[in-house]
Amino acid sequence: MAIYHKTLQYHEDTTEKRSLNDEDIKFLMELQKEMNTQDTTETAEPRFWVIKGSERVQDDENADELVLQADGSTVTSTTEETVKYLNDNILSDCNINRENCKIGKGCILDFILMYTEDGEEEYEDLIAEEVNEFLANNGYDDVRIVGISFRPVVYPNTMFLTEKEAREHLERNHYHYSEDAHTYCMCAWRSPEVWWLWKILREVKWDELRQNV
Template identity: 30%
Template sequence: MGDIQFLKELQEELRTQENDGQAAPRFWTVGDYEWVEAREENAERYSVYLPNVAESYVLDDYLEEIKKDSGLSKECLTELKKIGGDYDETIEWIRKYIDEEAELIPERKVHIIQPNTMFLTKKEAKSHIKSNKHHYTSKAHTYAMTAWRAPKVERLLKILETFDWDSIKIK
C-alpha cells in the first residue's frame, strides 16, 4: 500500500471511529489495573512479604499453597485453620512458623494508563492489546484521551482528517 492510500484509509478511520466521549484531538492508550500498597482502611486484599526469601505473595493464595504443599506438621496446619480470617493472628502464625520478620501489606486495585502506549485509532489499540496480552492483565482495555492544549497535535490530526489526498499529483 502506498503512502497516499494509507493516509486516505487512516483519514476514513479517524472520521468514523468511536470517540469514547473524548473531545478532539483524541488518541488511545492501554488502560489496565494493578495492585498498589494502600492504607489499611482502603485495603481490598493483603499480600505477605517474606524477607527471608525476599518475595511477596497474595496472602490468600499463599495460605492456600501452604495448606496444600507445605512440609509443616499437622499441628501447625490445624492452628492455621483455626485462625480463620483474622489478619493479626495470621501474620503472627506466619512469623512463628515461616519467617519471623514477615509483614502484611494492604493493597488496593487502581486503574493505570500503561506507559509507552499511544495510538491514533481505537482499532490499532485493540489490535495491540490482543497481540500483546501477555504484557497486560485480562482487564486491559482501550482508553481514549484528549491531547489537551497540544496545538501541534490538534493541527496534525485536523490535517489528517480533512486534507483532500486526491488533490496531490503523484510524479
C-alpha cells in the same frame, strides 16, 4: 510557577525530505477514513488512544487482596490462595494444641481461625497482623501476610491515532500488560499543534493530490 525541562534545545534539520508518493496518499486516505468513522466514545477532539490497566502495589492500609510473602517472594496472588496456602503448608506443620485447626477468610479482609476444643467448634476473628504474629510465634519469621491494592495506570509510551490500531497492538503485546488492560480514549487537551495536525489528517482531500504524484 511552571518548571520546564532543560532539554528543549535545537539543532540543524538534517532530515532528508521527499515528495508524497502514492503509497503515502493511500495510507493517509485509509487513516482518514478510520479516524472519521470510528466511535468518538464521547471524547473531545483531538482524541487518541492509549493502553490502560492496573498495577499491584503493596498497601496494608487499603488492601484489595491479602497475599503471602515467603523469604521476600510473593507466593500467593489472592486472599483465597493465601488461606489455602496457610492450611496446606503451614497450619499442618505448626505445634497447635487444638484439634481440626484451620484458617478461613472472614468478613472483608479479616481471617477466621477455626478449631475444635472440648468437643466444641470455636472461632476466632484475626486481622492480618495477628496472623503474622501467629506465624512468627510458630517459627515462620520469614512468612508474612501483606496487603495488595490495584491502582489504575495508563501505560507510558502508548499512543495511537485509532482504536483499531490500539486493539491490534494490545492483542500482539498483551503479555506486557496487566490482565485487565484495555484501550482507553483520551483528549490532547489544549494542544494547538495536535489539534491542527488532526484537522489536516481528517479534512484534507488526499485523493486530489494523487494527480500530482
